[in-house]
Every structure is written in C-alpha cells, then in structure tokens.
Amino acid sequence: MSVNSPFLEAELFSVAPMVDVTNSAFRRVARVFTKRAMLYTEMIAAEALCHGKTNLIKHAGNELPCVLQLGGSDPRRLALAAKIGEDFGYSCINLNAGCPSDKVQQGRFGAVLMKDPDLIGQCVSAMMNAVSIPVSVKTRIGVDEFDNEDFTRYLIGTIFGYGCRHVIIHARKCWLEGLSPKENRTVPPLDYDRVYNLKNDFPDLNITINGGITDLCQCVIHLNHVEGVMLGRAVIDNPYLLAGVDHELFGDDAPVKSREQCFYELLDLAETFLSEGHKLQHLAIHVLNLFAGCPGARNYRRYLSEHMTQEHAGVEVLEKAYAAMQ
Secondary structure: OOOEOOOOHHHHEEEOOOOOOOOHHHHHHHHHHOOOOEEEOOOEEHHHHHOOOHHHHOOOHHHOOEEEEEEOOOHHHHHHHHHHHHHOOOOEEEEEEOOOOHHHHHOOOHHHHHHOHHHHHHHHHHHHHHOOOOEEEEEEEEEOOEOOHHHHHHHHHHHHHOOEOEEEEEEEEEOOOOOOHHHHOOOOOOOHHHHHHHHHHOOOOEEEEEOOOOOHHHHHHHOOOOOEEEEOHHHHHOHHHHHHHHHHOOOOOOOOOOHHHHHHHHHHHHHHHHHOOOOHHHHHHHHOOOOOOOOOHHHHHHHHHHHOOOOOOOHHHHHHHHHOOO
C-alpha cells in the first residue's frame, strides 16, 4: 500500500472547487490577489478526460499552485485521469466525495460515494499509485442517515487506511434527496467540533476544514485546530478577501494591496485575456463584487453587469464601471 500525501504549504488556505466558478479565468483573477493560496479546478469527470477532453483542464502557468478535482467511481478511470492531470502540471489531485447534485449522483460519484467508504479508498489508492504528486479526498461529515461521530470516524479512518494523508472536510452532512445543492451548503447545521475531533483520532492525517467560513479571522481560529482552511462562496461575495491571504495567513512581508491596486492589475490582465481571443464577460464576472461594501459599489456592479456582455466589450468597460463609482 502506498501512503500519500505530503501537505503542501499552499494548502494552508485554499479556494473551494465550485461549478461554473473556479475555471481558468477565475483562477487568473485570483492570482492578482494571492500568489500563495491553493486554487482548485471545477470538478472534472474522470470519464471526460479518459475520452480525450483535455481542453477541460488547460490552464495558464501562473494559475499554479492548483489542484485538479476529479469526479468518478471507477478506480481505473480515476487513475488514468489523475495521470493526465499530473502530465498537465497540476500540483495535486483531489477526489470529490461530497457533491450532492442529482447529476453527480446519477454518475455514482460525489457524495453518494460516502455510503461506500471502501470504494473511496480503492479509488484514491489507484490514483495515488498512478501519480507522484499528492492525492486528497474532499468529503463531508455525513450523508443522509449516516450522520454521527462514529460514521465520520469510520469514513475518514477508511480513507486513511488506504494511505491517503490529506482530507478536506465540509463540516456539514448532506441530504441526497430533499435538498438542492444550494440548500445543502446552508441548511444542514455546521459541526466544526466533529472535524476538530478527528485530529485526536488521526494525528498523522492533514485536515482542511470547509463550510461557513467567511473571513480571515475565522481562518486563524480554525488553524488552531486543523492544518488548512478552505473558503468558497465568501470569495465570490468578496474577492478582495483574497488580497489579505498572503500577508495575514502565510506571513509574507509585502503589505496588503489596496482594492485600487488590484483593479489596475486586473486591467492589465483583461488586456492580455482579450488579446487571447476571450470575451471580457468571462473575466469580469469574477470581479463584480470587487468593491463590495465601498461607496459607489452598486454603480460599479450595475455598469459592469449591463455592459460586460456586449459584443466587442473591452477594457474600457471596466474603466467606466470604476468611474461610475465616483
């Protein structure tokens, strides 16, 4: 049995994989704010990569460090997809064992895997044997009726027993029926203590905690108990939150950049992005909330929303949106 994985420094703070959000454009935007945080792809079906759809995982080199998250339940397919991800230069590979969407359930991966911990172990073991980079699992504390301390301990213990040494745990259970994916992010109660308690049972396991974390002060508190923190929706609501990560969590000496500094760097990024043949809206959508909470933020967001989708929209749309704040 192989044992995996070393805990990379960048895993101290990571941005959660989010469908229709954490694509290449998002990750390039995120790198304007933070050079140190670990970024994730959207969940990519292993089957798609095995059928040659590698365009799904193309990335700009400056997006790294970045984790390729895979969905699937066939160990052989996942192993092949993991190897493809390694060849594309990704920093780590992650197995999704926590997504509750109907589409994912139909493919027998995501949160439904939690009901078969041994299958998770077999999948992650095959992936670990196929690559030389770290492999991790993202899961939850419970699923449907499988929801108590004993089950969580058994689930994580099984994954650990197959050699995996890093798990990302969303501190909520999920309901496979009766709740939408959105409701599964908010309705089931958070139970951070259950995640913390796993450190006592598995001191050699690196744990990243996820769920309901909204600012860097909360991150610091969680890091007193576990090795890493992962934020998701909070980054959409306030992308500028990322600007403080390198200084406040990683201890970099450089001061935190202002929103205005970030904005002008984003203008440069937009020019490059457009020169590559992309549409402005695919980048601009990720900075709609850049000035959240600032005077004039509503005007900025309104202008950008109304004009970024126009044919031939260019950098001037961002500039005019900024001017609308004044």
